[in-house]
Amino acid sequence: MELFSGQKMNLDEIERLNSLQLAYIGDTVWELIIRQRLIQKKMNVKHMHSECIQYVNAHAQAGFLNKISPHLAGKENEIVRRGRNAHARHPAPRNQEPEDYAASTAFEALIGYLFLSGNHERIESLFSLIEGGTEDG
Numbered sequence: 001m002e003l004f005s006g007q008k009m010n011l012d013e014i015e016r017l018n019s020l021q022l023a024y025i026g027d028t029v030w031e032l033i034i035r036q037r038l039i040q041k042k043m044n045v046k047h048m049h050s051e052c053i054q055y056v057n058a059h060a061q062a063g064f065l066n067k068i069s070p071h072l073a074g075k076e077n078e079i080v081r082r083g084r085n086a087h088a089r090h091p092a093p094r095n096q097e098p099e100d101y102a103a104s105t106a107f108e109a110l111i112g113y114l115f116l117s118g119n120h121e122r123i124e125s126l127f128s129l130i131e132g133g134t135e136d137g
Contacts, residue, residue: 014113018086019083019109020109022110026108027056030055030111033123058103061103062107064107068129076114080110081106083107083110
């Protein structure tokens with residue numbers, strides 16, 4: 001059984017999604033990546049949760065976007081720009097700065113776009129950059 005057996009979207013359909021839709025899926029993909037890495041560390045659930053929230057909050061994701069931005073090009077920069085300018089129908093959470101929230105949405109939109117377009121290797125290379133490695137892994 002294929003894990004992602006739902007109807008595949010073509011690139012035109014993916015590009016027509018708005019930034020908040022891309023961020024919606026990107027948020028989940030990013031958290032799954034983090035959780036997968038944490039579970040490999042064989043930590044207890046409480047410690048995994050504590051470490052996970054260090055990677056899946058607006059401030060952290062804004063920092064990750066700053067770190068990978070010099071390595072983005074073309075369509076990736078466009079997705080980030082659209083994501084940063086997206087306006088949710090609610091204000092940023094009280095404990096988050098609006099600038100971080102906007103950057104976080106941009107980061108999540110990029111992850112969502114890359115995931116939906118099947119560019120999982122690119123997500124891995126960006127994760128490597130975030131973790132301090134090189135783009136080649």
